[in-house]
Structures are given as structure tokens and as C-alpha cells.
Amino acid sequence: MFSPSVYNGFMPISARNKLRGTIEEVELGDVMAHVVVRVGENLIESAITRRSADELKLKKGDTVFAVIKATEVMIQKD
Amino acid sequence: MFSPSVYNGFMPISARNKLRGTIEEVELGDVMAHVVVRVGENLIESAITRRSADELKLKKGDTVFAVIKATEVMIQKD
Amino acid sequence: MFSPSVYNGFMPISARNKLRGTIEEVELGDVMAHVVVRVGENLIESAITRRSADELKLKKGDTVFAVIKATEVMIQKD
Amino acid sequence: MFSPSVYNGFMPISARNKLRGTIEEVELGDVMAHVVVRVGENLIESAITRRSADELKLKKGDTVFAVIKATEVMIQKD
Amino acid sequence: MFSPSVYNGFMPISARNKLRGTIEEVELGDVMAHVVVRVGENLIESAITRRSADELKLKKGDTVFAVIKATEVMIQKD
Amino acid sequence: MFSPSVYNGFMPISARNKLRGTIEEVELGDVMAHVVVRVGENLIESAITRRSADELKLKKGDTVFAVIKATEVMIQKD
Numbered sequence: 122m123f124s125p126s127v128y129n130g131f132m133p134i135s136a137r138n139k140l141r142g143t144i145e146e147v148e149l150g151d152v153m154a155h156v157v158v159r160v161g162e163n164l165i166e167s168a169i170t171r172r173s174a175d176e177l178k179l180k181k182g183d184t185v186f187a188v189i190k191a192t193e194v195m196i197q198k199d
Numbered sequence: 200m201f202s203p204s205v206y207n208g209f210m211p212i213s214a215r216n217k218l219r220g221t222i223e224e225v226e227l228g229d230v231m232a233h234v235v236v237r238v239g240e241n242l243i244e245s246a247i248t249r250r251s252a253d254e255l256k257l258k259k260g261d262t263v264f265a266v267i268k269a270t271e272v273m274i275q276k277d
Numbered sequence: 278m279f280s281p282s283v284y285n286g287f288m289p290i291s292a293r294n295k296l297r298g299t300i301e302e303v304e305l306g307d308v309m310a311h312v313v314v315r316v317g318e319n320l321i322e323s324a325i326t327r328r329s330a331d332e333l334k335l336k337k338g339d340t341v342f343a344v345i346k347a348t349e350v351m352i353q354k355d
Numbered sequence: 356m357f358s359p360s361v362y363n364g365f366m367p368i369s370a371r372n373k374l375r376g377t378i379e380e381v382e383l384g385d386v387m388a389h390v391v392v393r394v395g396e397n398l399i400e401s402a403i404t405r406r407s408a409d410e411l412k413l414k415k416g417d418t419v420f421a422v423i424k425a426t427e428v429m430i431q432k433d
Numbered sequence: 434m435f436s437p438s439v440y441n442g443f444m445p446i447s448a449r450n451k452l453r454g455t456i457e458e459v460e461l462g463d464v465m466a467h468v469v470v471r472v473g474e475n476l477i478e479s480a481i482t483r484r485s486a487d488e489l490k491l492k493k494g495d496t497v498f499a500v501i502k503a504t505e506v507m508i509q510k511d
Numbered sequence: 512m513f514s515p516s517v518y519n520g521f522m523p524i525s526a527r528n529k530l531r532g533t534i535e536e537v538e539l540g541d542v543m544a545h546v547v548v549r550v551g552e553n554l555i556e557s558a559i560t561r562r563s564a565d566e567l568k569l570k571k572g573d574t575v576f577a578v579i580k581a582t583e584v585m586i587q588k589d
Binding site for chain 6: 132133134135136137167168169170172173174176177186188190191192
């Protein structure tokens, strides 16, 4: 079984969710940035600091992981 | 284009990420519960209160959404 | 007793806090928006993405719920 | 107008939401604790570490604030 | 041993991490603000609402605490 | 100047805070674990899933980073 926390072999992190995808859009604001990542059939949206978006040079087409701590995930019944 | 925040037609929520999947596992602890949801090729893991897991009667096989606020999503370069 | 997680009858969510109130103010920024909701005697303030504020067409006077995951709530002694 | 961030006169904090209430219940788990606070007509539920619940000696009847950062508050349309 | 949750003697909070430092930079955006705090050899960066930055009159040189709930801290192996 | 988001050269992450330290204590609960990390003069406390603590084999003496997203950091005036 795929084990999320050891996927990144070099420096594994406790965050249990690392979803691999491709950046569809980066919108830079003054302090924050909005990043949209396609992961399979889903779009994952992220609000990070503008500084991180700049330092990571995030741009459309980049392969990235959306990383999410398990305590931040809610469950909604369908 | 799929618009996440209006997917739930009745009472749309600002959380931008709602990933539809199937519960693979529910582990009940004393105060918290660990829930694993299969979403396409990914496993999404969630730590919620035991009380919510009980009240929602979450169990293997349930169709659910994993709901995540955009400000909780980090981006990691591959 | 009022059971928060089943209040929304259609698609109950694990987030344990859903506070019903009325929007007092929406301030739109470039990437983020600041929303103030009156809940009884309290003002609840929220920072969400600009996109969600736009898609939900949030405006002064709207009846909304402020939704908060229990793991995000701290306790301070008086 | 009530200004949340300066309410605590001694050491004001940037968290914009400080809801004053009374503890209704404290459930101690091994690592986490579940705390229920009555705030007006609402119940606010919090998941904090067991250690904080012990150190703060939280118990039914205590007057406390539920403190929540604005970036953790979602908005759901009614 | 230093006990974080009772450090602030007046109104102790359950958040277990309170790191004392000095503000190095405040960048004000429209809705959000970016604050950099030097804590020993580390720089701690924070994204708070513009309103809190204004109300607290945060500026370079101020002595502050960076306050972080334990559930928000991830662990990465070196 | 030290640039946090590119410190991890292999797969840099947008989380702006990565504090290097040594684990002082790991307490395993049923679903969650409590980890204490010494970072300079401070103790950083983290609540992660039990599964991550197990998979990362976290133990006293390990060198780790405490990783924190900027949106999770509050500022309190001294």
C-alpha cells in the first residue's frame, strides 16, 4: 500500500496528504497567492504567501504536491 | 469548468476543496478518529473528533467528501 | 440537545461548529476577502479566498453559518 | 464598536475571534481533550491537547474564551 | 521546566507554542499582512489579517510572541 | 539572508517556517501523538497522527524540523 508519509524519501514529513498534480493557475496578490493544482479529476486550490509563490517560482505547468495535514481535513456525508 | 464552492447546491461553503471518495477505514480513538478516504488514485487521511465520526456514523464504504479550506493547503515542488 | 454535525440535514459535515448569523461586512482584497458575521452578541471574522466570496456572492445582510473545525479552536482562561 | 483584538488588554493577540462562554464539558483523552463551551445560544467545541487541558485545569463551569484565528473560519450560505 | 500554557500569567491560552521574539518586518496587504519575527536564530513568518496588524500597531522592533496551536505543527525528519 | 522555503533543497515546500531541533519526547496516543521538540531555547509542541509518528519512527534524540504554515501563526503583543 502507498504510504504517504514516506513517499518523499529524503525528508519525510508527518503531513499525511501529498497529492501530486500540475499547476493550472497562479494568481499573485500583494501578500497572498492563489494556486490551482489539477490532481486527477479534481482541482485543488491553495492560498499561500506571495513570498512562497515567488521563491518557489510557481507557474502553470509545474509538477507539484499539494500537502495537507490530516487535522485540516473535514468529512462531509454525501 | 467545475466550480467547487457551488457543487453542494443546497448550502454551498467557502471551503474550496471538496474531494469525493469512498471511506476505506475508520479508526476510533478516545477523543479523535482517523478516517481514510480513497479519492481516485489517492488516499486522503483525516483526523476529526470521535464525536463527529460517531454522529455521522462513518464507516467503510460510505461515499463522502473530504473538505479542505484553501488556506490549509501547502505546495511542494517536485 | 442541539447536535451541530447533523444540523445541516442534507449533507452533514464533521466540522463541529456552525454558528448562524448575518453578514455585517465583506471586504474584497485581491486574493483574500475579510468577512464579518454577527452571531448573537459576537462578531465572527473570517478570512476566505476572494474567489469564494465572489462565487457565493456574499454581501451584507446575508444569513450564513460560520463553520469552524474543532481542532482550530483554542481555549483561554478568563 | 467592540474590537476583538484589543479586548484582552494585557497582551492582545492577532486572533480576531474571542468568544466568551462557560465550559459545559471536558472529556480527557490520552493525547487530546474535547472541550464544549456555551457561548450565548451556541455550543462551541474545541479539540486541544490533553496537556493544555490539564495545565489550565479546565473544568465544567469555568469562564473561558474560545479563541479562533480568522483564517480558520469558513462561510456557508444558508 | 518551562510550561508554555501558563507563561502568560494573566489569561493563559491552550495554544502550546508561544515564541518570544522581535518583529523584523511588517508588510501590509489589502486584507492580509505578512509579519516576520526573529526568534533566536530563526525567523518566524506569519500571515494575519490586515486589521489585526493595524489594531495591534505592529511595527519593526516590537517585542511579540508568535503563538501556534500544537495541531498546526508538522514534523519533518532531517 | 536565510530563505526558509528553499532550505530543503530537494523538494522545497511553501510552508515558511521550518525550525530545526531535537525531539525531547514522543507520547503515543491511540489516534494522535504528542511530540516535543527543542529548538534553541524554546520547546515546540506538535500534535500529529499516531500513524505518522509510527511511520517516521519518531523518538527522543532525533533531529527534525517543526514545519508550520504562515497562516497558522498568530502574533501577540508583549
